[in-house]
Amino acid sequence: TDRNRTSPFAFTGNKFEFRAVGSAANCAGPMTTINTIMAETLKKFKGEVDAVIEKGEKKEVALMQIIQKYIVESKAVLFEGDGYSEEWAKEAEKRGLGNVKTTPLALDAFVTEQAKQLFTNNSIYSIPELEARHDIMLEAYVKKVQIEARVMGDLASTLILPAAVKYQNDIIKNIVGLKEVGLPESAYANQKQILEVLSEHINVIADNVEKMIEARKVANxxxxxxxxxxxxxxxxxxxxxxxxxxxxxxxxxxxDDNYWPLPKYRELLFLR
Known part of the structure; x- marks a missing residue:
């Protein structure tokens, strides 16, 4: 847990809250997991308390002993700072906590032995159901990234690059015109510099779109x-x-705004 306002999944005293859940997301899966963990923990807690009571301790003493034990065991996950900060990432590593940074690897949590025991012991999911969910979520991830890659490539190739090339041609015509009227090179030095930078961006985009397409083919x-x-x-x-x-x-x-085919960032906030 961490500070309430900096957690996308905050624990607020007696409940967890989901913050800014995307429209395509569903809280049911995480809620199922949390409730299952809670059920498993309560069963374990009762068993440990009963074991202490059987040794002759009073119920109140037994409860406090086990609660104290749980607090000590869970100390590594308690953090009151900014959960989005680099400070927490370093601190979490120091505490031996996992920090899985990509979705495909994070989804492996569904098919660990610990997860299988948790869900099967509580009759929530069978092992085939867990494996099926894991496979389905991996496939959904692949399709989403695949679509995003194709859209990115299409936008770059059919909208962005043509607009940039048109603007590039305008600058070339301007430079040629200034040369033809006999002006010195200093008169169009800035245009040449803009042209060089423009060409570099165009080439990098075109080159990487092509490489991305080839990488998709390999992945497929x-x-x-x-x-x-x-x-x-x-x-x-x-x-x-x-x-x-x-x-x-x-x-x-x-x-030039007149060539750019999509709304520019500033236009999302202000009208032209």
């Missing part, structure tokens, strides 16, 4: 759904999404 040939999800995460999304996005953002700041 993988039979194992888990390995395919990891490939889409690491080799498609991880390698190409950010770099394409970065250079498109740079072009947005350079290309």
């Amino acid at each position: 040939e993988i039979d194992s759904m888990r390995k395919k999800a990891i490939a889409y995460c690491d080799d498609v999304k991880g390698k190409y999404f950010d770099i394409i996005r970065y250079h498109v953002d740079k072009l947005e700041l350079m290309v």
Whole structure:
């Protein structure tokens, strides 16, 4: 747990709260898991308290002993700072807590031996049901990243790059015109510099879109759904999404508004 306002999944005294759940998300799965963990813990708690009572301790003493034991055992997850900070990531590592950073690897939690024991002992899911859910969620992840990659490639190739090339041609015509009227190179030095930067962004985008398409083709040939999800995460999304996005953002700041085919960031807040 951590501070209430900095947790997407806050524990607020006597309950957990989900914050800003996406429209495509469903809280039922996490709630099922939390309730199952709670049920398992209460069964374990009662068993341990009963064992202490059988040794001759009073119920109140037994309760306090086991509660104290649980507090000590759970100390590693207690944190009152900013759960989004680098400080917490370092502190969590120091405490020996896991920090799984990608969805395909995080989904493995469904099929660990600990998870299988938890859900089967409480008659919530059978092992085949857990494995099926794991496979379905991996497939859903693959399809989402696949769609995002295809849309990103299409937007870059059919909207962004053509607009940038048109603007590039305008600058070239401007430079040629200034040369033809006999002006010195200093008169169009800035235009040449803009042209160089523009060309670099165009080339990087085009090159990485092509590489991303090839990476998708390789990932699509993988039979194992888990390995395919990891490939889409690491080799498609991880390698190409950010770099394409970065250079498109740079072009947005350079290309004439009249050529840019999509709303620019400032236009999402202010009218032209």
